[in-house]
Amino acid sequence: MFFRVVSKNYQHILALVFAVKEINKNPKILPNFTLGFHIYDSYYDVKWTCYTTMQLISMGNRFVPNYSCDIQDNLVAVIGGPSSKISLEVANVLDIYKIPQLLYGFGPMRIANTQLLPFYRMVPDEAHQYMGILQLLRHFNWTWVGFVADNNANGERFLQRMLPVFSENGICLALSKIYPRMSFDNDFEEQKEWLFKIYDMVMTSTATALIFYGDCNSMVSLRYFLFLPEMEDTTKKPKSKVWILTAQMEFTSTVFHRSWDIQVIHGSISLAIHSNDLLGFHQFIQSRNPSKAKEDGFIRDFWEQAFGCLFPDSDLGNIDGDICTGEERLEDLPGAYFEMSMTGYSYNVYNAVYAVAHALHAMHSSRSKSRAMMQEEGRSRENPPAWQIHHFLRWVSFNNSAGEEVSFDLNRELMTGFDVINWVTFPNQSFIRVKVGRMNPQAPPEQALSVNEDTIVWHSWFNQAQPLSVCNDNCLPGYRKKMKEGEPFCCYDCISCPEGKISSLNDMEECFTCPEDRYPNKDKNECIAKVVTFLSYVEPLGIGLSITAISLIVITVLVLGTFMKHHNTPIVKANNRNLTYMLLVSLLLCFLSALLFIGQPQKITCLFRQSAFGITFSVAVSSILAKTITVVLAFMATKPGSRMRIWMGKRVANLIVVCCSLIQAGICAVWLATSPPFPDANIHSMTKEIFLECNEASPTMFYCVLGYMGFLAITSLSVAFFARKLPDTFNEAKLITFSMLVFCSVWLSFVPTYLSTTGKYMVAVEIFSILASTAGLLHLIFLPKCYIIVLRPQLNNREQLIRINLRKS
Structure with missing residues (x-):
């Protein structure tokens, strides 16, 4: 099996050793075989990667590619490192021999020219991580974000693929920068000056949420980037930002980082390769000691780097510094140098070893009868070619010691998801990874992401409140968005809804009219049921x-x-x-x-x-x-x-x-x-x-x-x-005239009044x-007569009528 080694990746090696030892001790898996391994370093270089890959298919320690007569050292599978670029170079060679490669990190994305390569991914396809980041942004309502990538093609691919998706989901990029990875050559000062420019752009950006896209070693670059002001002894300080990190990134440190503050990472959110605690692994790690692990060729170098000391028998002559006693405790190391809990990469290594073992077991079990027949006929038993393991590896399915099922889907990807991690750091260079959620690519899109916000610890910059990352304040209910000319669509003004319309949610594009049986309230953010009225007898x-x-x-x-x-x-x-x-x-x-x-x-x-x-x-x-x-x-x-x-x-x-x-x-x-x-x-x-x-x-x-x-x-x-x-006699015509004047006046004024109410x-x-006009007729015509009838009856007689008529004539 094939490995690339860095200081913190020592746990990956221990996960490999732990899995192989468990398998060789288990009589139910490969009872008649001994599982072994070889570890090779790629040196992060394409030429060395091709060279070491050719060594894998050579005989013993001699570099004779395409020739092997050693029946004991039979190569059946390769476990590739976390770098997609290195994994692709390995796969191009192994594809000739159809030797399976199990990627415990992110390999090349599924595209046409890599679809047929012998990849078995122990992590979901990177496209699922893209959607996971999108759903994280949507979950926290971060619509104005920055993007910074370590120098790699994956960052550019992320932008090309996700920019249209971000726009469809109402997310804008305040800035996007891919900075060159630091190298100590003649252009170091020029690179550092360029990094300072990027740093100023990032820290002065109005975006609070920043996506940092990197690989397994990019944490070193990010820490250098955030430590730039301290290196130059400037007054610049990191501003309130929350970092969104990718699943490839592990919290790693080098010997130069021992005094560097890690508090700027505190409260960061990241997708992480899923992991779980394995029975006995913690005790296995605790038992590691340079004096006891003689067969471990990595432990002394790791010990010296992690604890910052040297062993007395070192070839360096006079030792200037701390002496390694071998009694140091791994659990005393900060998490940036070594973690006692199993990381996602180590968990994948463990599962990859078991997947190969179970596939071998299934393959040899199916060939047991044919082997017996070959021995009866006097033919020699040959080891099966490596390409035959593909069929069994593709359909392998088992439960590991953590109780989780391990199996591949039709795309040869492990059916698993991502953990959502909240990074909580401490001043003593230690940190803890708090699982606050899960991203399940197999679930429906609306149910894929689950986050427990109550368990998230934000940076003190935000007073333990969820940070906001928007171009401007949200338009409250009662207002709608109005785009700013020349600005991204995430930047807008808020204008009040017109009369008769409301907006009930934040950041609505348009106001809408209430249903016919409702009307807008004063704040134009709610529809109130209309009151049913009529002219009743009780009002x-x-x-x-x-x-x-x-x-x-x-x-x-x-x-x-x-x-x-x-x-x-x-x-x-x-x-x-x-x-x-x-x-x-x-x-x-x-x-x-x-x-x-x-x-x-x-x-x-x-x-x-x-x-x-x-x-x-x-x-x-x-x-x-x-x-x-x-x-x-x-x-x-x-x-x-x-x-x-x-x-x-x-x-x-x-x-x-x-x-x-x-x-x-x-x-x-x-x-x-x-x-x-x-x-x-x-x-x-x-x-x-x-x-x-x-x-x-x-x-x-x-x-x-x-x-x-x-x-x-x-x-x-x-x-x-x-x-x-x-x-x-009784002025009948005059009374009728006055009554009709009142009647007509009332009804002439009725028409405009009726139409205006x-x-x-x-x-x-x-x-x-009706009442006024009728009352006018009643009173003006009959009131005078009633007055005579009731109060002046002496006028209501025939003689009086004749006398009045004679006087008038």
Whole structure:
């Protein structure tokens, strides 16, 4: 098996050794075989990678590619390191021999030219990490973010792929920078100057959330980047930023970082390769000691680097520094140098070894019968070629010692997800990785990410509150976004919603209209249910109108009773007694019709209230017209030789009332037959109310009724006006003239008032007009007569009438 080694990656080696030892001790897995391994270093160089890969397929320690006669050292699989570039170079060689390579880090992305390479990924495809980062940004509502990448092609690929996706999800990049990885050559000062420029751009950016895209060793670059002001002894200090780190990155340090502050990383969020605690692994690590692990060729170098000491038998001659005693404790090391808990990379190494072992076990079990037959026939047993393990490796499935299932999907990727990690650092260079969530690529997109925000520790910069990372403050409900010209779409102004519209959420693109049965509140952020109203008997306005109508009804009844009691008196008999009774009854019905307009509209009241009002008023006005014409005819009949005497009598007056009333009744009949009124809910006329009303159905017919009534009134007023100076015992013509003036004034003012009001006040205007006009007729025509009948009865006799007539003549 193949490895690349750095100081902190020593745990990866221990995970390999731990897994191999467990397998060789387990009689149920490969009982007749011993699993071994070789470790090679790639030196982070493509040429050395190709060279060491060719060594894998050579015989023993001799570099003779494509030739092997050693049946004991049989290469069956390669476990590749965390670098995708190195893994691709290894795969290009191994693909010739169809030797499987298990990547315990992120390998090349699935593209056409790498799809057939013998990769088995122990982590999800990197495209899933892209979506995980997107969902993290959406979860925390970070729409204005910065992007910084260590110098690698993956950072550029991330931008190319995710920029359109970010835009679709309302996320903008405040800046995007890919800086060169530091190298100690002649251009070091130039690179450092360039890094300072990037540092200033990052720290002065208004974006709080910053994505740092790197590989397994990029933490070293990030720490150098954040330590730049300290190196130059400037007054610049890191500003309040929250870093979003990729799953490839481990918290690593070199010997130069021992005194560097790691608090700037505190509170960072990252996706991480999933890991779990393995039974016995912690004890295995604790048992590591340079004096006891003689077979471990890495432990002394690791020990010296991690603890910053040297062993006395070192080849360096005089030792200037601490002496390694071998009794140092691994658990005392800061996490940046070594972690006692299993990292994601180590967990993948462990699972990769077991996957190969289980695949070998399945392959040899399936060949047991054929091997027995070959031995009976005297043929030698040969080790199976490496390419045959692919079939068994692809379908391998088992539970590891942590109880988790290990299996590959159809794309040869381990069916696993990412952990969401919150990095909590301490001043003594130690840190802990707190699992605060999970990213499951197999779940539906809306359920893939789960985060427990209560367990997240943010940097003290943010006062333990979730940081905001937006271009400007959110537009609150009641406002909408207005794009700024020349700025990214994440930067906008907030303008208030127009009248009649609301916005109920933050950062809405457009305001919307409330449903018809609701209206916007004062702040324009909520729709309130409209109140259902109608002119009822229990509200003050309805009570007042009802009492007024009933009072006038009582007065009319009293007047009618008074006239009937004094039925044979001259003042009652004067000017057609029957017309007087007809007028009083019609006025009584007019007052009663006003009550039909009060209360919740019903089908029957809506059907007849306007018709009843129109017909009764027409009868009343027709009666007044008949009385006026009677006065005129009576005066004209007194002239010598006048032929008007033939028109005198009750029949002419009754004919006038009947004909005029029938015309109005005909109009109302046509109205009810063609477009009858009906109960309706008016939701448009008033902003805050739904008014229950009677829909007149045909406004034309309604105004025809009013128009005809107005025609009768004007006719009566005209005739009465011309007859006002005619001799009359009780000034009948003058009283009719004044009453009709009041009547016409009321109804002329009714039309504009009615059209300018809404809701129950429109109904109240009509009721008031009915009561006022009818009360005017009642009081101006009959009050003087009632005064004479009740208070001046001496004037109500025949002799007095003759004397008055003689005086007038």
